[in-house]
Amino acid sequence: MDKSKVDYSVYLVTDSTPAILGTKDLVRVVEAAVRGGVSIVQYRDKHSDRQTAVQTARKLLEVTRRFGVPLLVNDRVDVAVEVGCEGVHIGQDDMAYEEARKLLGPDKIIGVTASSVDEALAACKAGADYLGLGTVYATPTKKDTKSIIGPSGIRSILQALSSAGHASIPTVCIGGINARNATAVLLESSAAPQKSLDGIAVVSALVAADDPAAAARDLLAKVVTGRVPDVLRAVAEATPLSHNMTNLVVQNFAANVALAVGASPIMANYAEEAADLAKLGGALVINMGTVTPDGLKNHIQAIQAYNAAGGPVVLDPVGAGATSIRRSAVQTLLSSGKFTIIKGNEREIHTISNTSSAIVQRGVDSSSTLSIPQRAALAKSVSRSTGGGAVVVLTGKTDIVSDGVRTLRIDNGHEYLGRVTGTGCTLGTTLSAMVAAFRGKKSPLVAAVAGLVMFEIAAERAGVRDDVRGPGTFVPAFLDELSALREETVRGDVKWLAGAKVEAVEVEEE
Ligand SMILES: Cc1ncc(COP(=O)(O)OP(=O)(O)O)c(N)n1
């Protein structure tokens, strides 16, 4: 497992005691929680003998490997070595980091607990791969906690890490976190803009839950929501290039949306420029809206330039399926390189899924025809079918976002978005800004949700303004509100986020 790719967003720490696990089977609980969206698991068992611990760790490893998430073992480095899992988590009173590293080798993950600035800095200096910060709130799960530090204590540690040049070390917090307080803890802990938490770690919120999969979904939605301001602040900080190869209709509008969300737009359709532009840390938008043979050639060359430079690419397959030319154009684009985000309406995404269906034959109407579970399954399967694991954003009254493992729905927006040309295309531009600025955080899913939430809440705010009397007056108000959301977020005012309607969706395994 590539340590740099580990996703710490929803971190499950297990507990096998009857007071928390009850009579449930631990392995089943972990499997359900991972299905629900847990991205990393720590086997924490203070009571079992070594043989039992090794047996349980092996069973857990079979589950976590199946889902591609890392398994760490708490404290018991020997157990981790014996089962060959991805690493360990050690506390201040456990084996020293250096000794654990010697036993595990350079490739395994070693996480360290830190309750203070000094402990955090020392763990970074030693070489820890991530930090577990806490205890945030007192919790019956761990009675021997030495210090309760609250979100403000977490913020102080994050600030110190940033000042000391450790802004990139992943951090999670632990202690009394659940779906009710997760978003608030993430928002309050954030040491904007340099350093924020990468996730939350929980024991009882998942292990004691009657339905651990549903609890994990709930937590995932709250964590993603809590990270939205991090993405917006990252955009404001980086002002990333949004390189648009877009259609003739939206050039001006898309450039203005890019500016409003905090990006630097360049509308450049000549692919010879792409190799240079790709080196500037931005993202590319390929919008098929006014497809031509020449345009297609330029798109392919630009995609390859961004792929070569490791830059994100957003594909907006406008009208895919409307004509046979567009159907083959989208296939050509998909086979020409990798995409970070593929954004389209139901019909466009369905065309990409390349399955024959009534929807494809029904015409260009993009209104919703599938149920939410069907839309979620479609987005997830398209994400999985694109080799590079693109995040699929399926737009509509309810938007679906899937990275092939986790699938979320967003229910924000305003009807005026459907009455102005180019709003879908400018959403693609918005997503490019988010994914460019958040690329160090390795979570295009979070970046995509942030873009959608910002875009749609700006529309909601614009739509109810007294000066907005229809789609014409909506456009300038919408630009104003995008810009206002950015400014509010940068100065730490994130009250607007209370209006975000983000939920994780259960999708049947194929
Ligand atoms: C992710 C994470 N963070 C902190 C801890 C606490 O570890 P520790 O201080 O060793 O306490 P115990 O877990 O051993 O009670 C953790 N386990 N995981």
Ligand SMILES: Cc1ncsc1CCOP(=O)(O)O
């Ligand atoms: C292991 C650990 N370390 C600090 S608090 C804690 C327990 C967290 O449990 P819960 O998530 O149930 O509050």
